[in-house]
Amino acid sequence: MWAQGIDRPKDTPPVPEGMDWDLWLGPAPERPYNPAYHPFAWRAWVDFGGGALADMACHILDPAFWALKLKYPISVEACTSTRMSGEGWGKVGVRETYPQASIVRYKFPARGNMPEVKINWYDGGLMPARPEELEPGRQMGDEDGGVIFVGDKGKLMCGCYGMNPRLIPENKMEAYKRPAKTLPRIKDGIDGHEKNWIEACKGGVAASSNFDYSGPFTETVVMGNLAMMNPYKVLEWDGENMKFTNDETANEFVNPPYRTGWTL
Amino acid sequence: MNSNGISRRSFVKGTASAIAGFTILPRFVLGGAGFKPPSEKLNIASVGIGGQGKENLKACEGENIVALCDVDWNYAGPVFQSHPNVKKYKDFRKMLDEVKDIDAVVIATPDHTHATIAMAAIKMGKHVYVQKPLTWSIEEARKLTTAAREAKVATQMGNQGHSSEDIRVLCEMIWSGAIGQIREVYAWTDRPFWAQGIGRPVNSPALPEGLDWDNWLGPAPVRAYNPVYHPFAWRGWLDFGTGALGDMGCHIMDHAYWALKLDRPTAVEASVSSHVVKNWEKMKNSETYPDASIVRYEFPARGEMPAVNLTWYDGGLKPPRPAGLEKERKLGDGGVIFIGDKGTIVEGRIIPESRMKDYQRPAKSIPRIAGTHEQNWIDACKGGPAACSNFEYAGPLTETVLLGNVAIRTGRRIEWDGPNMKITNIPEASELLGRQYREGWTL
Numbered sequence: 018m019w020a021q022g023i024d025r026p027k028d029t030p031p032v033p034e035g036m037d038w039d040l041w042l043g044p045a046p047e048r049p050y051n052p053a054y055h056p057f058a059w060r061a062w063v064d065f066g067g068g069a070l071a072d073m074a075c076h077i078l079d080p081a082f083w084a085l086k087l088k089y090p091i092s093v094e095a096c097t098s099t100r101m102s103g104e105g106w107g108k109v110g111v112r113e114t115y116p117q118a119s120i121v122r123y124k125f126p127a128r129g130n131m132p133e134v135k136i137n138w139y140d141g142g143l144m145p146a147r148p149e150e151l152e153p154g155r156q157m158g159d160e161d162g163g164v165i166f167v168g169d170k171g172k173l174m175c176g177c178y179g180m181n182p183r184l185i186p187e188n189k190m191e192a193y194k195r196p197a198k199t200l201p202r203i204k205d206g207i208d209g210h211e212k213n214w215i216e217a218c219k220g221g222v223a224a225s226s227n228f229d230y231s232g233p234f235t236e237t238v239v240m241g242n243l244a245m246m247n248p249y250k251v252l253e254w255d256g257e258n259m260k261f262t263n264d265e266t267a268n269e270f271v272n273p274p275y276r277t278g279w280t281l
Numbered sequence: 282m283n284s285n286g287i288s289r290r291s292f293v294k295g296t297a298s299a300i301a302g303f304t305i306l307p308r309f310v311l312g313g314a315g316f317k318p319p320s321e322k323l324n325i326a327s328v329g330i331g332g333q334g335k336e337n338l339k340a341c342e343g344e345n346i347v348a349l350c351d352v353d354w355n356y357a358g359p360v361f362q363s364h365p366n367v368k369k370y371k372d373f374r375k376m377l378d379e380v381k382d383i384d385a386v387v388i389a390t391p392d393h394t395h396a397t398i399a400m401a402a403i404k405m406g407k408h409v410y411v412q413k414p415l416t417w418s419i420e421e422a423r424k425l426t427t428a429a430r431e432a433k434v435a436t437q438m439g440n441q442g443h444s445s446e447d448i449r450v451l452c453e454m455i456w457s458g459a460i461g462q463i464r465e466v467y468a469w470t471d472r473p474f475w476a477q478g479i480g481r482p483v484n485s486p487a488l489p490e491g492l493d494w495d496n497w498l499g500p501a502p503v504r505a506y507n508p509v510y511h512p513f514a515w516r517g518w519l520d521f522g523t524g525a526l527g528d529m530g531c532h533i534m535d536h537a538y539w540a541l542k543l544d545r546p547t548a549v550e551a552s553v554s555s556h557v558v559k560n561w562e563k564m565k566n567s568e569t570y571p572d573a574s575i576v577r578y579e580f581p582a583r584g585e586m587p588a589v590n591l592t593w594y595d596g597g598l599k600p601p602r603p604a605g606l607e608k609e610r611k612l613g614d615g616g617v618i619f620i621g622d623k624g625t626i627v628e629g630r631i632i633p634e635s636r637m638k639d640y641q642r643p644a645k646s647i648p649r650i651a652g653t654h655e656q657n658w659i660d661a662c663k664g665g666p667a668a669c670s671n672f673e674y675a676g677p678l679t680e681t682v683l684l685g686n687v688a689i690r691t692g693r694r695i696e697w698d699g700p701n702m703k704i705t706n707i708p709e710a711s712e713l714l715g716r717q718y719r720e721g722w723t724l
Contacts, residue, residue, distance in 0.1 A: 020557045022572070057560050098554040098573030099597035103476030103509065117478070118554030118573050122601055137601070142555035146577055146592070147694060153706070249599060249611060263608075 019058035021068060021141070022100035022110040022117040026051045044279035061114045063246075067239055068115030069140040073177070074238040075231070077162045078136065080179035082234045084166075085134055089256020090123040090237055095244035098141065112246060117141045121241035138241060148172050150185040178207060243270045316435075316664045317384060323408075323662055326380060327387040328373045328398050331356030331512060333412055334389030337439065340655035341387060348380045352390075354491040356512050371493040373398050383407055385662050387655075389439065391511075393521045394499040396421035400724050403428045408662040410655060412439040413531035414523050415672065415679035420715030422683065423702055424724055426676030437658035437668035438675030440531045444654040448536055449647040451629050455540045457643035459631060460621025466537045466591040467600030470529035470615040475514035477524065477596070478556040478564065478572040482507045500722035517569045523686055524570030525595040529615060530682035531675070536617045536629075537591055538678045541583070545699020546591075546681055548579040551688035554596065572596045576685035593685060605632045687713045 029049040032038045038050045045064045053062075060066035081087065097116035100109040110116070118141025127133050139145055147157060148165055150172050157163055159176030166173040171189060175182040184190040203209045203225055210225070217224040233256070244252055247267045254261055261267045275281065317323060326348035327338045338346065338360065350370040351357035361369055370376035377383065385408035388398050396416040399409045409429070415438050416422040429436045442448055455463065485505040488494055494506045501520045509518075516522035537543065553571035556564040573596025582588045594600055599612050603625045606612075616628040624631055631637040650657045650669060661668040680699070687704070688695050690713055696706040704710045718724070 018557060018561050018563075020559070022556075094602065096594075096599040097597050099471070099473075100478065100572050101473060101476045103479070103514065106474060116597070117556060118598075120598060139552070141573075142553050142571070143573070143575055143598070144552035146590075147550055153694075248597075251602065251608065 019061050021061045021114045022098065023053075023061070023114050024110055025113050026053045042276070044275035044281075046276060063112060063114060063242075066115075067242055068119075068245070070115070070119065070121060070138065070241045070245075071239050073140070073162055074138060074241070075235060076178050077164060078138070078238065079226075079234070080175055080182070081136060081164055081166070082237070083230075085125070086128050086131060087125050087134075087237070088128075088233050090125050090136075090240065090254055092124045092251050092253045093121065093240050093244045094251045095119055095121045095241060095248050097245050097248050115242065115245060118143050119241075119245055121244055123237065123241070148174070148185060150189075152186055155187075243267050246270055316662070319660070319663045319665075321663070323384045323659060324382045325385050325387060326350065326376060326383045327389070328376070329388060329390030329394075329412075330360045332389065333439070334387065335360055337387050337389055337410065337412070337655055340653040341659065343656075344385075344659060347383055348376050350376045352493040352497045353489075353512065355489060356492075372496055374401065377401055377405060377407075385409065385435070385659075388412060390499075391497075391515045391521050392523050392527060393417040393501045393515075394497075396425055396724055397500055397718075397722060399425055400428055403432045403434055406432055406434060408435040408658070410437045410439060410658050413675075413679070414438075414527045414682055415531075415675050416683075417521075417523060418715045419680045419683050419687070419702065421724060422676050422679045426672040429672045435658060435661035435668060436672040436675070437654065437661070438531065438670045438672065438679070439654070440535050440670050440675065440678075441654035442532050443535055443539070443670040443674075444650040444657050446649065447629055448539060449645070449649065450642065451536055451626070452540045453643045453646055454626065454631075455619065455621075456646075459624065459640065459643075460619060460626055461623030462587050463541060463619050463621045464587055464589050465620035466541070466589060467594070467603075467618040467620075468530075468533045468537060468591065468616070469594040469599050469612070470525055470533055471597065472525040472529050472595060472615075473517055473570070473572075475517045476509075477517040477570045478554065478566060479517075479569050480564065480566075481568050482509050498719070500716075500718035500724075502719060519568060519570065519690070522570075523683060524574075524689070526570075526574065526576060526593060526685050526689070527682060529595070530593065530685065531679060533615050533617060534591070534593070534682060535670075535678060537619070538681065539674075540619070541580070541586060541589055543580050543589075543591075543681070544583065544677060546578040546580050546684060546697055547699075548694060548696050549576060549684050549688045550694035551576040551685060551692070553689055553692070570686070570689065573598050574685075574689050576688055578681065578685065603627060603632065607633055610634075 030051065032050040041055060054065060060072050061068060098118040100117060102109050120143060121138040123136040125134050137145060144157060145165060151157065158174065159180065161177035163174060163176045172185050173182060174185050184193050203213050205212065214224040240254065247264060250264065252261045252267050253263045260271060323344040324347040325341050325344050327334055328350040330338055330349055330351050331353055346364055346367050348368045348370060349361060349364060350373045352371050368380060386402040387410045388395055389412040390398060392414060395411050399411050402409050416425055486507060488506045497511060510521060516528050517524060552575050554573040556572065558564050575598060576593040578591040580589050580591065592600060600618055603618055603620060605625055606627060613628055619626040631640055658668040684697060687710060691707060691710045693707055695704050695710060698705050702714065
């Protein structure tokens with residue numbers, strides 16, 4: 018919903034009154050202020066945001082990550098749309114912004130009684146193949162995205178935020194009896210997420226998406242961006258040691274240096 | 282293919298060449314206008330000679346080049362200069378009208394003018410070599426194929442890979458069961474190399490001297506000249522080109538189309554990259570093809586071959602790496618992956634390479650093409666067997682490729698009644714099968 022696959026702006030408008038551009042930059046490399054970054058479209062820029070993937074995958078892949086008890090992937094591979102400048106063989110936005118569209122393919126190892134599994138991520142308008150179980154005219158996922166789980170005994174589809182999980186086709190869902198509720202529910206559901214954290218701050222149980230869960234999950238998501246920077250190659254990931262084992266170039270992006278004056 | 286070098290498709294559909302298949306009579310013996318014996322030279326005219334047409338023409342230099350036509354006399358300049366005694370034209374209609382002894386026409390103009398030029402030639406009984414894709418629209422491909430069949434002229438589409446050794450080896454491998462039954466195919470190209478996903482330019486630079494813009498437009502709607510269209514990047518524009526898919530699909534999908542004996546798909550769906558022009562606003566693009574696309578075709582079972590899905594990727598996207606591909610082995614800039622129930626072929630080779638090395642290729646059963654793709658057509662013009670990518674084959678191939686563009690433009694799954702050339706589930710999408718020609722142009 019913001020432009021990706023674009024080059025860095027050349028104009029340098031003045032920093033708006035009331036804004037501390039240096040603090041906005043924080044640990045990122047210095048560059049002049051431009052409204053192309055702030056307040057909204059920083060998401061597109063490699064130095065600041067994480068593209069469509071980082072913006073939405075922490076919502077969309079969440080049900081896959083939780084339901085399939087995933088942790089670190091063993092490999093990741095991406096291919097990305099190219100935007101030609103129209104001048105010779107020039108390409109636009111390479112490594113400045115994320116691409117307009119991408120496919121990221123993750124592979125996860127077997128976990129307990131769950132087998133090895135692949136996750137294929139599509140963004141920027143691209144979609145997975147329509148499952149033949151889906152009724153003609155029925156939307157895949159919802160308007161914000163979705164997930165299709167392909168099992169050896171059927172398929173399950175949900176929307177963004179894990180909404181409305183249903184076996185497909187619908188007649189299979191109608192015939193299905195949901196199991197008993199075993200997971201504790203969050204008061205007010207999707208609208209209670211902040212309160213869930215406030216309660217944890219006050220000594221309640223750990224919040225539902227605390228960093229022990231969301232840390233490895235986020236690592237997995239943003240790893241897709243490293244694959245986009247180094248496309249068409251299966252990058253093998255050693256999650257515990259936080260490095261790619263077969264590509265030193267890709268490792269340069271794992272922990273990029275901070276600007277002077279900033280540490281972690 | 283049978284032993285006479287006639288494709289299954291042309292054989293089944295009862296063309297003149299198929300009849301020759303039974304009797305093995307060269308066509309000049311059968312008679313009919315325009316088939317010269319091999320001892321005589323053809324009189325060839327060439328339309329669209331500044332780009333790929335220049336290469337096609339080179340391969341025809343053994344014949345008499347009797348007329349050259351290009352709407353841009355600057356772009357065509359070097360070819361005109363190397364043929365100082367050949368008549369020059371900007372308008373193919375004038376050329377066909379004035380030069381009476383043309384036997385055959387080579388057409389290498391932008392996609393949107395292939396059909397009108399080829400049809401005019403065919404209706405005059407001339408043999409035609411037409412660059413790929415055969416036409417800009419599905420309707421044009423169907424009409425051109427029918428017209429060529431009725432006129433009994435020799436035809437060839439310029440997908441020169443169809444004359445190669447490699448495609449024949451691939452077919453022989455697959456037909457001899459090298460990887461068993463195939464239900465899944467992937468094809469891709471790294472094109473476009475020209476801008477797509479852009480809006481119409483607002484500037485209107487002066488028309489370069491020597492360019493007949495009206496004839497460049499041909500049957501397409503009128504718009505101002507701009508160098509973003511001519512001479513190269515028309516490929517990206519809906520009104521003129523057929524995008525990365527049209528440009529490369531007739532080469533790359535050709536391998537699957539022949540080897541899997543494909544005919545009409547039953548359904549096709551596509552998803553494409555979107556271009557955001559400003560925050561929260563996606564370009565509603567009615568001008569160019571998208572930067573990148575995925576197109577999924579479904580083909581029904583054919584004889585002993587099961588139903589198969591073919592997925593196309595372009596604009597930087599590539600298919601998933603198949604199981605068995607060596608870790609460090611990269612997929613090329615374009616190619617095909619066949620997933621069989623007994624193995625996988627990637628870019629013409631069984632994987633892993635160790636298995637390919639142990640593989641004994643089957644005996645050569647498909648006739649080989651001696652010389653160039655153009656020569657293969659010239660031989661057909663002189664009464665030899667139908668050229669290998671004659672329109673009976675190339676027409677349906679082009680229609681299939683172009684159906685992907687219909688899916689790209691509608692953004693919806695299209696159910697296709699190929700024999701009747703009908704979209705059965707979205708009637709309003711039918712307008713994308715052809716178009717209303719500009720006044721003064723017909724097919």
